[in-house]
Amino acid sequence: MNISRFFGSTSREAMRQVRIALGPDALIVSNRRVNGGVEILATDATSVPESAIRDAAVPPAAPMPNQAAGMRQEMTPPPGPDNVMGAIGALRGALEGRMDDLVWSHQMRRSPVAVNLFQSLLAQGFSTALLRAMLKRLPDSLGARAALQWVRTELETHLPVLRSEDALWQPGLALALVGPTGVGKTTTLAKLAARAVRRFGPERVVLLTTDTYRIGAHEQLKIYGDLMRVPVHIVQDVQQLRSLVLGVRPDQLILIDNVGISQRDRYVREQAALLAGAGRRVQRLLVLNAASQGDTLDEVARSYAQDGGTPLSGCIISKVDEAIKLGAPLDTAIRFKLPIHYVSTGQKVPEDLRFMSAAELVDAALDVRESQRPLYSPTQGDLAALLESGGQSVQEQEREQERRARVLPRLLAAASAGGPVSVEQARHAAAVLDERLACAEAYDFWRDLHAPADQPDVGQAVQRGEALMRAARQEMTDLDVQRLLVIHAEHVLAGSQDQVSLAYLFSPYGQALSVPYYQRVSAADWSDSRGVRTLHKPSSGQALNQAMEVLNAQAAPVSLLHIFEGGSPTLWRQWAAMPADWLALVPGATSLWHKDGKTTPNALCKQLTFHAISDLPARLRLESLGRVRLNEISLWQAHARVQLPQRNAAPLSFDLILLRIVRRHDGKVLKTRFALAHVREGFEPIAPASLACYMMLRAEAQEMARLLPSVLDVLPDVESVDQEQLRLLAAGQMSLAAWDLLQAPENRSVRQLSGRLLGKSGLKPGQSVDALVKMLVLKEAMS
Structure with missing residues (x-):
């Protein structure tokens, strides 16, 4: 029996979904009110086997009159009203329990992601009762990464902890x-x-x-x-x-x-x-x-x-x-x-x-140790054997595939403006998006902001920001990387004088991750994604100090390298005293000391020997930099130890990184950049070639700034302050995802498909937001 679950805010809405999916002859199994609306279990009447009808009509526990030869029938008095109602209640409970088992079994058979999560969480000690109640609500459209993040959020939301x-x-x-x-x-x-x-x-x-x-x-x-x-x-x-x-x-x-x-x-x-x-x-x-x-x-x-x-x-x-x-x-x-x-x-x-906190407890519970062997929980093979023993998995999967084969091509044909798109291509593209953290988080924001019944709760932006940091931290743990890159960039919001500073998280290889924090300066006040709001507007240096402190606390135990532009000798001294590593892009005329003499980066550029970064594609796994393809340029770096004198104290020492961007075919120097680097003693050093590559990543923040107005245009308008906080986080995450869609080599198939949906032969930077929205809508439709 193929049982389907439908949910609507009202009975009328839920029944409308049943008629659309199963037709007017659908068999209603149960109808009950749950939190937030009405839940209906229904099935196609033609898919109900006669054995199931007989089983439902006669409860399994009821003894037959003559079960064995010679058995004496016991004479029982006629049932009274209470006995009749009790029997009806018992029968109803048995039927609802059986139908619930069928729904759960059907979901496990058709969702490999749910099976993997069930097996993994069971191995971590969670009960089948909790997992069953939670995974029943797992959205079908989520990939493995997004589903794990969904489970993490669900556990954090429902885990009771002392407030403080x-x-x-x-x-x-x-x-x-x-x-x-x-x-x-x-x-x-x-x-x-x-x-x-x-x-x-x-x-x-x-x-x-x-x-x-x-x-x-x-x-x-x-x-x-x-x-x-x-x-x-x-x-x-x-x-x-x-x-x-x-x-x-x-x-x-x-x-x-x-x-x-x-x-x-x-x-x-x-x-x-x-x-x-x-x-x-x-x-x-x-x-x-x-x-x-x-x-x-x-x-x-x-x-x-x-x-x-x-x-x-x-x-x-x-x-x-x-x-x-x-x-x-x-x-x-x-x-x-x-x-x-x-x-x-x-x-x-x-x-x-x-x-x-709840987040720390859930992280500890989901942390899988290499030496841990799940001797007392079923493996994937055990679960596969159990699921196959149901006897209907193959037929149900075939029916589901037939239904999707009828519906999805029509959806794809209606959405495509540049030629046919197959279901397999769409599924593959959706799977790729799920594996890219930046795109998976952007999809979650898109779905949440376009859900009319779900209004952000007070503090939801704070929770989402912390969740984005934890997701990035977990990504780095999986890759065995000990340091994350944070690119701080300021943008002026279109149509206003408001300025927003976003913190973009990247892996050391240039993989876009998330945007967990922002600060906003308006004509009236200053605020950030934690809900802090003040009339006092801090200076740019003070604001950056606060951003570094907040992000360092959220990222622990992973270290951060903060990358930003500008500063002054006073600020560099302050930042050198902070427990943080940073890379500050500076002008070529900055006054510094080198070998007991006053100098500037421009002057040192003529004295130092530059070395080619021969393994650039391995250091930055991107398609292009500054709208120039990576295979068309070469990077050359030089570095020197410089000092910043200070009164009545020993001078502070920094690494000065010099970067030249050279066009390959004619050797022309396209750009020269300079940066001061500070890495704390006792921490893993960073190679000058890597620092030079990170300087190139900081320049990409301008590309994301160009995408931000287009992202804000496609997001729905909001009314409350809490909604606005969530909207700004979503805008930052979606601008990062649109950039990742263009730059990541892993997204080539997604770029081809989104270009076809737009009717374009190839994607240009200005089309990345439209392409991302097309893919998010397609992914939602496929679910």
Whole structure:
């Protein structure tokens, strides 16, 4: 049975989709209201086998009257109204469960991307229940890279974490750690106590323990208390606990260590009743052992969440240093809605306790170690065998291919203005776009901004900017590259006097990645993509300082090389003191010192020996530079150590990089550029030839500036400030993607197809935005 899922904002809209896809004779399987609209499961009536109808009519669990010879039929009374309604409800539940299984099975068979994600995430410890609920909503049009980013965003969105440490540490806090034996409650409580002492002082912290069962348990906590000069009290019963709690000042913090109890022990409820009778509201945090199995964590969370005490306030994940994977504790936190407060990463007190954001936790959970072998989860071969055992995968795939074969050619014929386009060509081009990070992120922005029902939430631009940085960082991790390039460029927005500064991220090979940050200066104020807005307009140097600080913090542990134009001796001194590497393009008349004499880059250009960069195509994997094809020019570089004198201090030393761009066929020097380079001591040095190539990349920012007005013209108008922030990020990302469409050798097939869609024999720089939009629309139509 080929079950399809349809979603609409109203029942009328969902039914319209059903009629378009399956015709007027479609069989409606179920109709239910979900968040944001109505969901309908439907199928073509001709595809329903008779066996499925018989199975639906008779529940599998219902016994037949004479199942075996000699079996005595039991006489049962006629069913009453309650029994009838119960039987109908059970039958409906069985049918809905069966149909849901069919839909999930059908999606897994027709989506290799979903299968790969399911297998990968299952290996990282996530439960089938969570993966099933999440991957059912996976858009069909996404490639492997975009689908992984979608999953990452979904996990970050739904993973509950403590808003900030300040939200927990309030005067009068009473906090108790609960959980099974051996999960590290006492050590974790000592770490929390050290943080409380650092914030409030030892006189405002009190430690209690109810653990009188383990030998030496209270002595261990007392040792920690003596080291921190914090009193420790032992509690035997609820009366003693209430007396101690009521004797504590209202502004003092109470931290309670509890005896570890198995989740199957009846004493779990007694412990919950003990804490509930403390006379002050006690926040209970469940300690989850990251090294435990997912089923164990599920049982622990369910037992403590249903123990009859006050609701759990959240959880702390312990023993992360002993765990192979982090999917299970994060999965448990999501399903039981337990905000993660801290993560314990070792035995050291108080060092090994971290406060982590949702993004950091998800990154850690999705980090696949080379030595990790998924012995306890199915491999791709196992999943393939399981899917084939369904018996209908081949037929369903054939029907899906037939449907696409009928619809897609008509769509492609209507979209093409320069000749026929095959379905395979369109699919290949869409796959190429998915593999290019800049284009994949541009597609996500395009789809989000053109979705009328989805309005950006407050802070969504901030989250998207951080996600763009994480995606670029992950790209570099996959390529085993330790440094990213950040090209800072300023543009004046068309039709206004507003100036926007964008930060373009590139790989060391010139691969366009993302635009995670911008700053905007208007006639009224200054703002950036984090939502910061001020009437004070910083100078260009101050603005660049702030951009470098923000991006360095987001990129850690990956290093950044900031590339920009201009500066002054004062600013160069400031930037040299910052924990950052940078490359500043400077004029030829800049005053410098070289070998104890005053000089300029123009003068040194006549003295130094230039060397050809013979491996230019390997250093910059691009089609052209400055609208000139890479095979038509050659680059020559020279470098020297220069100094910048400063009063009452030793001079600062920089590397001066000199670059000449020479036309191959006649040897004419097309352009000469100069730059000062600063790379921190102790970090991986950068070859002068690479720095010279990066100077060429900085010049490409002007090409992106020419594309920005065209991108803004095709994006929808916005009304709110949050929408405008998202629109500017989208404009930056799409201008980078349009440039990548023209420059990346991997995009040659996409350029050919987009040119055909535009009715052109080849793409010119001014047509790249139109070509990108055509491809994004085609990709959306194919989905």
